[in-house]
Amino acid sequence: MTRRTLLLGAGAGTLVTAAGLAGPSAFAASPPADASGLPPIAPLPAGSLDRSLFSHPEQRLAPYLVTLAPMVNEIVDDGAERHGWMAGGWWRTPVEPFNARIQEHVRTLAWFATTERDWNPYHGDPALLARLDAAIRYYLSLQHEEGFWSEFEPTERSRAATAFALGYLSKTLEDLRRADRLPGTRDEISAALHRAMTWFLDPANEGVWQPGSIEFVNQPMAGLAGATLALRLDPDPGLATRLRERTADIVARGQSPAGYFYEPRGMDIAYNLNVTLSEIVEILDHTEAPELVGTVERFADWLGYNLVREPDGAGYIANTAGSARTPMYYLDDVTDEPQQRDLGSWFTPLVPAMAAFYPTDEDRAAQREAWAAETAPVPEQERGATNPRILVNIPYGERYPTCAAKAAAVAALPYLASDRFTELRRDPRGEDYLFVRRPGYYTMAHYGPNATPLVRSGLSLIWHPEAGTLIHGGHNSNEDCWATVLPGGGTDAAADLTVAYFDGDPADGVALDPEQVATADELGLTWRSPQGNVTGAAVLDDASITRRLDVVSEATEQVPLLLRRGDRLTWTGGPGRVEIGDTVTARGLRLRRGRVTLDVHWGDQLEATVSDLDRTYFADARGRAHVLRVAHPPTAVFRYRLS
Numbered sequence: 001m002t003r004r005t006l007l008l009g010a011g012a013g014t015l016v017t018a019a020g021l022a023g024p025s026a027f028a029a030s031p032p033a034d035a036s037g038l039p040p041i042a043p044l045p046a047g048s049l050d051r052s053l054f055s056h057p058e059q060r061l062a063p064y065l066v067t068l069a070p071m072v073n074e075i076v077d078d079g080a081e082r083h084g085w086m087a088g089g090w091w092r093t094p095v096e097p098f099n100a101r102i103q104e105h106v107r108t109l110a111w112f113a114t115t116e117r118d119w120n121p122y123h124g125d126p127a128l129l130a131r132l133d134a135a136i137r138y139y140l141s142l143q144h145e146e147g148f149w150s151e152f153e154p155t156e157r158s159r160a161a162t163a164f165a166l167g168y169l170s171k172t173l174e175d176l177r178r179a180d181r182l183p184g185t186r187d188e189i190s191a192a193l194h195r196a197m198t199w200f201l202d203p204a205n206e207g208v209w210q211p212g213s214i215e216f217v218n219q220p221m222a223g224l225a226g227a228t229l230a231l232r233l234d235p236d237p238g239l240a241t242r243l244r245e246r247t248a249d250i251v252a253r254g255q256s257p258a259g260y261f262y263e264p265r266g267m268d269i270a271y272n273l274n275v276t277l278s279e280i281v282e283i284l285d286h287t288e289a290p291e292l293v294g295t296v297e298r299f300a301d302w303l304g305y306n307l308v309r310e311p312d313g314a315g316y317i318a319n320t321a322g323s324a325r326t327p328m329y330y331l332d333d334v335t336d337e338p339q340q341r342d343l344g345s346w347f348t349p350l351v352p353a354m355a356a357f358y359p360t361d362e363d364r365a366a367q368r369e370a371w372a373a374e375t376a377p378v379p380e381q382e383r384g385a386t387n388p389r390i391l392v393n394i395p396y397g398e399r400y401p402t403c404a405a406k407a408a409a410v411a412a413l414p415y416l417a418s419d420r421f422t423e424l425r426r427d428p429r430g431e432d433y434l435f436v437r438r439p440g441y442y443t444m445a446h447y448g449p450n451a452t453p454l455v456r457s458g459l460s461l462i463w464h465p466e467a468g469t470l471i472h473g474g475h476n477s478n479e480d481c482w483a484t485v486l487p488g489g490g491t492d493a494a495a496d497l498t499v500a501y502f503d504g505d506p507a508d509g510v511a512l513d514p515e516q517v518a519t520a521d522e523l524g525l526t527w528r529s530p531q532g533n534v535t536g537a538a539v540l541d542d543a544s545i546t547r548r549l550d551v552v553s554e555a556t557e558q559v560p561l562l563l564r565r566g567d568r569l570t571w572t573g574g575p576g577r578v579e580i581g582d583t584v585t586a587r588g589l590r591l592r593r594g595r596v597t598l599d600v601h602w603g604d605q606l607e608a609t610v611s612d613l614d615r616t617y618f619a620d621a622r623g624r625a626h627v628l629r630v631a632h633p634p635t636a637v638f639r640y641r642l643s
Contacts, residue, residue: 041073043069043070059372065112065119074086088383100165109131114178136185160216213429215265224250229286265451266452278340307319310469317461322457324451331357335619349399423436432499434446438542440643448496448499454475457497458497470591499526524538534555544641545640547639566594571586572586572587578610581610607630613627
């Protein structure tokens with residue numbers, strides 16, 4: 001028999017172990033299971049939740065409290081092969097019994113079962129403890145002999161499933177020891193954690209520690225965080241040495257010199273903010289690792305170029321086009337709760353620049369006071385929307401910045417602190433991230449090999465200090481990126497674009513080495529698609545960007561506009577007012593926002609249209625994505641001028 005052997009028999013208290021012996025579960029004061037299964041836990045009576053009893057941080061637990069019974073009572077309790085599986089699709093896909101990640105909510109159950117609060121009727125509940133025990137044992141039964149768990153296939157050596165198991169199971173063990181519950185099961189968790197760390201921390205394990213840059217950094221970082229707690233609970237000098245070595249390794253190879261943590265080997269603002277920073281907090285909560293604080297300082301500097309603050313205070317527009325994994329189009333200045341990313345506020349006293357990207361303490365307190373005064377019932381969580389990480393974050397505390405600290409961090413953002421710079425960040429894989437601030441605008445671009453097919457290269461944004469973002473390129477689509485669109489629908493933005501830099505117009509300027517780019521007053525650049533079907537050149541002066549295109553056929557200039565309420569669009573050299581969806585013949589487009597004008601001028605009479613997209617921006621949907629498309633001959637010039 002192996003650790004892969006699942007639960008058998010009619011009762012929840014029977015487990016076939018690796019040795020083939022049956023032993024009783026250690027339910028603490030729980031009723032025995034019978035052939036019909038485990039007793040359900042009682043649902044929270046409708047309207048019984050008293051919002052005023054929750055402390056501010058623990059308000060995040062209220063939706064989980066009202067959802068606990070529906071989630072827990074769907075744990076399979078038939079005493080057969082899947083006994084203890086957390087069915088129902090509450091967390092993670094695929095919803096398959098071999099997906100160990102589904103079981104991560106054992107820590108949610110453990111917290112409610114072991115933590116006394118005036119508002120928590122499930123503290124010490126025998127039925128909850130019984131179902132928790134079954135769920136833990138099923139989780140442990142999914143571990144392979146070598147120590148790893150699987151996620152997408154039954155025999156997969158999953159880095160992610162193992163990393164997060166280390167975290168959630170070590171926290172579950174900590175809860176159970178604190179409350180002295182389920183002693184036999186605690187011993188099994190401890191043994192499983194040791195096997196998992198032995199596999200995960202092995203430097204020869206290339207499934208976790210690849211040669212070159214380390215990929216999907218949130219996952220190995222999570223494994224290090226879980227191992228940090230597991231070794232505090234059950235010290236092991238040999239594994240502790242391995243942990244220190246792996247931590248040093250992830251500092252050295254897990255972060256691009258450009259400033260981002262690799263996801264998988266490119267940039268991803270959402271994963272870095274939402275997951276990786278949280279795992280670094282956990283490590284630092286248990287151990288001294290100042291080198292990890294240094295990684296956050298470098299990441300905060302990277303965010304300062306890639307999150308662009310809107311002047312009306314709505315929040316930030318994110319560099320979405322360059323993301324190699326997940327899209328993040330915007331970040332509200334004051335986010336709704338709960339937010340997984342908010343644990344990163346823990347760093348604001350250590351890395352003051354991070355204060356720019358979190359709600360202030362005053363804003364969050366006002367939200368929570370309003371929540372406590374609300375009389376409506378707290379709604380249950382939707383299936384698939386629950387997240388055990390929300391509960392995990394609470395014990396680490398909160399360090400939301402003061403209004404003054406946030407204002408200082410915002411003022412120090414590079415494009416607000418200066419109206420002129422050229423910043424080129426490079427990754428050893430050959431990717432270039434270009435950030436250009438001129439008195440009239442701020443823009444950014446990506447060139448070189450795309451880390452994944454999701455990336456869209458080339459220029460991707462135009463921001464004005466008074467008007468905010470006017471152009472914003474999308475992610476993983478050829479229909480909302482700033483690009484040259486070929487007749488078949490393909491774009492140069494989806495390709496690996498070869499780039500060259502010039503001091504002045506590429507037609508007669510001096511070629512620059514990457515190290516010299518920052519010295520150019522008027523920056524020129526050229527790009528070329530791998531097939532040579534699109535060759536482009538651009539000149540970036542103080543108030544405009546000019547794009548010159550040479551294409552092997554007729555093509556379309558595609559411009560992703562971010563429009564706000566009150567914006568005025570008119571055709572120049574055409575019918576005047578823009579009607580969304582109408583095709584017209586015109587020489588240009590004028591976008592007016594307040595006192596600021598963006599003129600897109602193409603000179604000749606060409607067919608053009610503006611379409612709207614479903615995507616909106618910010619919690620109040622004050623912005624909506626639109627796309628300008630202009631059909632043009634093989635050679636064309638487009639000038640984008642701000643005034």
